[in-house]
Amino acid sequence: MVGSDPTRGRNPQHYIRLEYNELPTLADVGQHADGVIICAQFDAPHWDGPDGPQLALPGAPLRGFELRHEVERLSIPYFLEIETWRLTELEGDDDNELKRTARTHIARSIDLPVTHAKLGNPAEIDALCRAAIESQANTEQVIAPYFTVRSHTDPWLDASLRCLLATLELLPDQQVAAWVRLHREFALNGAAELLAKRYSAGFGGRCTTLVLTVVEMNEVMQDEEALAGYLRLVGAFIAEGFDVIVDGVGEFSPVAHAMGAAGSISGTRIYRSSRLNARHDGGHRRSAHLKYLVPGRLERMPVVDARRRSQAGSIPPCGHTGCRALLADATEADVRRHNAHLLTYEGRQAYRLGPGRFAERLRREGLTQSRRWAQALDDAVDAGAARADA
Numbered sequence: 340m341v342g343s344d345p346t347r348g349r350n351p352q353h354y355i356r357l358e359y360n361e362l363p364t365l366a367d368v369g370q371h372a373d374g375v376i377i378c379a380q381f382d383a384p385h386w387d388g389p390d391g392p393q394l395a396l397p398g399a400p401l402r403g404f405e406l407r408h409e410v411e412r413l414s415i416p417y418f419l420e421i422e423t424w425r426l427t428e429l430e431g432d433d434d435n436e437l438k439r440t441a442r443t444h445i446a447r448s449i450d451l452p453v454t455h456a457k458l459g460n461p462a463e464i465d466a467l468c469r470a471a472i473e474s475q476a477n478t479e480q481v482i483a484p485y486f487t488v489r490s491h492t493d494p495w496l497d498a499s500l501r502c503l504l505a506t507l508e509l510l511p512d513q514q515v516a517a518w519v520r521l522h523r524e525f526a527l528n529g530a531a532e533l534l535a536k537r538y539s540a541g542f543g544g545r546c547t548t549l550v551l552t553v554v555e556m557n558e559v560m561q562d563e564e565a566l567a568g569y570l571r572l573v574g575a576f577i578a579e580g581f582d583v584i585v586d587g588v589g590e591f592s593p594v595a596h597a598m599g600a601a602g603s604i605s606g607t608r609i610y611r612s613s614r615l616n617a618r619h620d621g622g623h624r625r626s627a628h629l630k631y632l633v634p635g636r637l638e639r640m641p642v643v644d645a646r647r648r649s650q651a652g653s654i655p656p657c658g659h660t661g662c663r664a665l666l667a668d669a670t671e672a673d674v675r676r677h678n679a680h681l682l683t684y685e686g687r688q689a690y691r692l693g694p695g696r697f698a699e700r701l702r703r704e705g706l707t708q709s710r711r712w713a714q715a716l717d718d719a720v721d722a723g724a725a726r727a728d729a
């Protein structure tokens with residue numbers, strides 16, 4: 340049965356998606372998470388003047404190449420989120436609207452916008468995949484170019500699978516990771532088994548890591564049926580042998596770990612969810628109030644309330660050594676560190692407990708959200724069992 344393997348020996352990996360200027364958690368990231376994700380749009384020069392790419396001025400925030408250099412200097416494991424789906428939304432090579440997306444090495448390998456017709460040409464695919472490989476020289480694993488998929492017959496699905504195959508052919512001795520980015524309506528309504536089979540067919544075990552993004556999952560976090568559909572999708576990919584890394588589901592990610600997900604990616608402030616369109620990235624409100632994740636409950640709470648209730652003993656303390664999130668002089672960075680180490684810890688617990696015992700634990704919390712999430716977990720396990728029996 341999916342998700343009930345008692346021999347799970349390894350901790351699931353939790354990665355923090357770095358924000359535009361994520362220094363607060365960088366130096367000590369190893370104490371709070373297992374690694375980081377750098378967005379490709381940050382991995383580009385600040386500007387291209389007459390003398391070519393420029394680095395930041397001394398003392399300026401680390402962005403662009405310097406951010407990656409710093410991550411490498413600190414030996415932090417990382418993936419580059421190559422974001423090739425964004426290249427379909429650019430209007431041309433000089434379109435600077437999507438921040439520095441058009442200036443990344445990958446974007447410069449192909450005429451913009453990327454279309455699936457262009458990717459019908461083997462030379463274009465080859466150029467794009469080579470640039471993607473070059474950009475990911477020191478990362479945990481090379482991710483093949485990928486695009487947002489809306490249906491089983493979407494040409495972007497074929498384009499994504501062709502890019503995965505081409506990348507595998509360019510790297511005959513290496514594992515290559517797939518990033519699967521799905522439209523939510525498609526992902527949660529029966530896409531699971533067929534899609535997982537299409538990804539597993541033909542890749543001969545050389546692609547085992549699979550990052551899963553379902554866009555705008557943040558809008559259905561209280562919808563039991565949608566969440567069960569999401570977990571069923573996770574379970575379907577696991578059943579096909581993939582190590583699934585769930586992305587953009589925030590505090591729900593431990594539930595996916597209970598289902599057997601091998602990794603998770605979350606932002607600590609913005610980037611907690613994934614938008615459908617790159618041009619609507621403004622929806623990541625930087626001014627949004629940062630909330631505190633309550634230990635054991637996977638519930639977010641305003642920091643002032645959490646401080647008061649923690650002092651009153653009505654919520655459990657964080658067990659992480661040196662956690663400063665609820666001290667009177669705590670900074671936003673302290674709360675972000677807490678949210679990162681708490682998700683890492685809860686994810687490991689959930690993974691070890693497995694779906695049945697984790698669902699029991701969620702029900703014991705007695706919160707409406709916990710009950711919904713427990714029910715979604717039970718439903719997804721039942722769907723997996725029914726699939727295995729079929």
Ligand SMILES: [Zn+2]
Nearest residue numbers: 657659662677
């Ligand atoms: Zn903490």
